[in-house]
Structures are given as structure tokens and as C-alpha cells.
Amino acid sequence: MSVAHPVAHAHDPYRLGHGGGHGSEAQGHGEGGPPSKRIIVGYGFWIFLLSDIIMFSAFFASYAVLAGATAGGPGGKQLFDIGNVGIETGFLLVSSFTCGVASIGAAARKFWLFQIGMAVTFVLGACFLGLEIKEFAGLAAQGDGPQRSAFLSAFFSLVGCHGLHVTAGLMWLLTMMAQVLAKGFRADIMRRILCFSLFWHALDIIWVAVFTVVYLLGVVR
Numbered sequence: 560m561s562v563a564h565p566v567a568h569a570h571d572p573y574r575l576g577h578g579g580g581h582g583s584e585a586q587g588h589g590e591g592g593p594p595s596k597r598i599i600v601g602y603g604f605w606i607f608l609l610s611d612i613i614m615f616s617a618f619f620a621s622y623a624v625l626a627g628a629t630a631g632g633p634g635g636k637q638l639f640d641i642g643n644v645g646i647e648t649g650f651l652l653v654s655s656f657t658c659g660v661a662s663i664g665a666a667a668r669k670f671w672l673f674q675i676g677m678a679v680t681f682v683l684g685a686c687f688l689g690l691e692i693k694e695f696a697g698l699a700a701q702g703d704g705p706q707r708s709a710f711l712s713a714f715f716s717l718v719g720c721h722g723l724h725v726t727a728g729l730m731w732l733l734t735m736m737a738q739v740l741a742k743g744f745r746a747d748i749m750r751r752i753l754c755f756s757l758f759w760h761a762l763d764i765i766w767v768a769v770f771t772v773v774y775l776l777g778v779v780r
Contacts, residue, residue: 604754618717628709635777647690654683655763
């Protein structure tokens with residue numbers, strides 16, 4: 560029967576990284592070994608999303624401070640078309656559902672369910688983005704661009720930042736469709752689909768906050 564060296568126990572009294580008395584070497588700290596790549600990637604991507612939410616929180620705080628700084632110009636009540644923004648919101652919320660359908664298709668390894676779900680998500684996201692660009696262009700054309708007042712600078716910064724995230728998400732979506740078409744549902748691609756799904760749903764949540772704080776509160780001020 561082998562006897563553990565007393566010096567080893569002095570440096571590692573709880574036998575971290577060892578078999579814990581069962582005679583099996585663990586690959587990491589404790590008996591279970593290191594977590595899977597899916598867990599590591601998911602955890603790391605949540606950290607990225609949290610940092611993104613912190614950035615949006617700063618934009619929201621700036622907008623809240625500057626919402627009344629119109630410099631004698633129009634405010635949200637005069638500028639915002641709540642009907643148009645409601646349609647935008649509908650497009651994005653439905654796209655969250657179709658993204659979930661695509662995720663179910665990927666989990667079930669159903670190629671066409673995944674591709675159709677992602678294609679519909681792309682169309683809805685592109686419609687949302689098109690309406691947002693139309694709104695920005697209309698405001699700029701009538702002289703109400705970001706340079707008009709601090710209120711409009713904060714508005715264009717917050718809503719425009721979300722629009723840039725949606726644009727990046729649409730490009731990422733097309734990349735995922737192409738990768739699944741070329742390589743199938745490999746483990747690394749499944750991890751990327753998981754990250755994309757988290758990203759897209761986070762954008763929907765942020766937009767609900769934008770719709771409430773910027774548009775709904777803006778038209779009643």
C-alpha cells in the first residue's frame with residue numbers, strides 16, 4: 560500500500576487537483592476536471608453581454624439627463640412617430656421568437672428548420688433596421704439631426720448604438736447560416752449559435768427599454 564508523502568499534504572492539505580481519496584487523477588481543480596468548452600464559452604459571452612449592458616446603461620443615463628435639453632427646439636412629443644416605432648418593435652420582438660425557433664432547429668439537428676428560422680429572423684431584423692434608418696434620415700432632412708440639441712445628440716447616440724448592434728447581429732446571423740450550410744452542426748458551430756442567440760435576445764431586451772424610456776415617455780412629456 561502506497562503512503563502519500565507528508566510534504567505534499569503540507570502544501571495541499573485538501574488534495575485539490577487530486578483524486579480526493581478515490582484513486583483517480585482529476586484534470587483540474589477538484590474531482591470533476593475542467594468545465595466543458597460550451598460552459599466556458601457561454602460564461603465568457605455572458606461577461607461580454609454584461610459589459611455591453613453597462614455601456615448601454617451609460618447611454619441611458621446620459622439620455623435621462625439631457626432629455627429636456629432641447630435648446631428651444633422640438634422634443635420627443637413633436638418628433639416621434641409612435642406608430643412607426645411600434646411597428647419596429649413588433650418586427651424585433653417577433654424576430655426573437657423566430658431566433659428561438661432556429662435555436663430549437665439547431666438543437667434537434669434539423670437543417671431546414673434552423674435555416675428558415677434564421678432567414679425569417681434576418682428579414683425581420685432588416686425591416687427593423689430599415690425603419691430606424693428611415694426615421695433618422697427623416698429627422699436629419701428636417702434639420703433635427705444630432706447637432707440640433709443635446710437631447711437629439713443623446714437620442715441619436717443611444718438609438719444609433721442599438722442599431723449598430725443589430726447590424727452586427729445580422730452579419731453574424733448570415734455567417735452562422737453559411738457555416739451550418741458548409742460544415743453542419745459541429746460542436747464549435749453550436750457554441751457560436753448559442754452565443755448569437757444570447758446576443759439577439761439581449762438586443763430585444765435593450766430595445767424594450769429604449770422603446771419605453773425614449774419613445775413612450777418622450778411622447779407624454
